[in-house]
Amino acid sequence: MPDVTAPYQPGTPCWVDLAAPDQQAAIDFYSDVFGWTGEIGPPEYGGYAVCRLDDKPVAGIMAAVPMDDQPAPPTVWTTYLASADADATGQAINSAGGTVVMPVVDVMTLGRMSIAADPTGAVFGVWQAVDFPGAGIVNQHGALIWNELNTTDRDAAAAFYKAALGIDSEAMEGAEDYFALSVNDRPVGGMQSMPSALPPGTPSHWLTYFAVADTDGTVAKVTAGGGSALKEPFDMIAGRMAVVTDPQGATFAVIAPQPLNGS
Template identity: 80%
Template sequence: MPEVTSAYQPGTPCWVDLAAPDQQAAIDFYSSVFGWTGAIGPAETGGYAVCELNGKPVAGIMAAMAMGGQPPPPTVWTTYLAATDADATAGAVSSAGGTILMPVMDVMTLGRMCIAADPTGAVFGVWQAVDFPGAGIVNEHGALIWNELNTTDRSAAAAFYQSSFGIESTAMEMEGAENYYALKVGDRPVGGMQPMSEQMPPDTPSHWLAYFSVADADETVGKVTAAGGAALQEPFDMMAGRMAVVTDPQGATFAVITPKPME
């Protein structure tokens, strides 16, 4: 079982969560697709649900609520990047041309966070762990395995994440990976980046896409559609495995992949 036993290095995707109009329906959907367990949390946490897989935290689901006169957040999965100091990182984000959408705040004793957007418009979270480090299990069926930035300006995005998080981008020199870049913390790939696909609607904004590992991509897409979701890209074979891009019944997009065995 690939449990996470050490702290996430700064710049590494460490958590994902979803804001859904119908929180309980979202919990039920992902439980049926991935085998998660989860329940609406107590009032002091705003009802935030920490979903678990094999007893380890794997993702969060919250109710999409209007706050401070702002409309409710969109129904999307948000990728959080680890930071040792959320305040300093927020300053670096602003200095590098990003926008702070939700200022740094304490989340009880769990950690500190903010929500930001890069200069191309991709929204992400910043997480400074205190008592809660992030996902406790990754890279197995039902758990997060990859986070991918799809951007309208690759050069601007690369410069931003390098400046604000120290994330390096390196072209993937593999057949079938043209225009795909590995995002690295140190020498370790922690995510990917690519220009916006021509297959996406022309008004699609830059965004981070969360990938969940599954034992059988075709079977999982069947579960998604049976539970009221839809396939945006039916399962197909690619260099890293067999994947699909889907939406849940409330419109949140995510990817599933059956990874190729490690050589």
């Protein structure tokens, strides 16, 4: 079922959000592409927009603005991993060789969050839910379906996520050099060495995948809206996918998944 009715297990990707220089333009773009609804939030939430699909939270979009003495965040989609205790997770991240980039903060009564980087440089968020568990709908058109770590050192990354967040990794059957990331024996994401097709020097990163009903049609909408296709639609073991950028340069993937068990 696409509706999320149970709490996210620690280590599971539970939310994604985008920092964009032009927040309203980003909301408009993703609304056109995926059918989301959303608006710039109130000042007490920093203007953060919780976008919705079928009236359920699906992703966040915020303005990429400098905070205090920090530069504006990059225009990227950030994957958040669930935690039962954000402070303890921060300590585990440091102990495992990662870096806490932004210390734990309370987000109103919604939850507690931090931003961290693994030892290979991939940035991710940590989310400890209170009133807001995360994405309320997944695995259907316009919703989050997969989160993939592309890393410059697969062994180091695997050891880190196991130690810091309890995430296991195992070679995925039928997919050469691709590893499933699992929580309690349930696949929650993927990991691979940095693809050779990416420009030299591309840093380790998490890539967000959104499910779509029609990959080619979605890519056409992306390009019509001012985005571009980094990797044109192609067929692979899990379905038909493409990698694209939005008009402000944020990269994400879209995939029309293969039906399970031939259904």
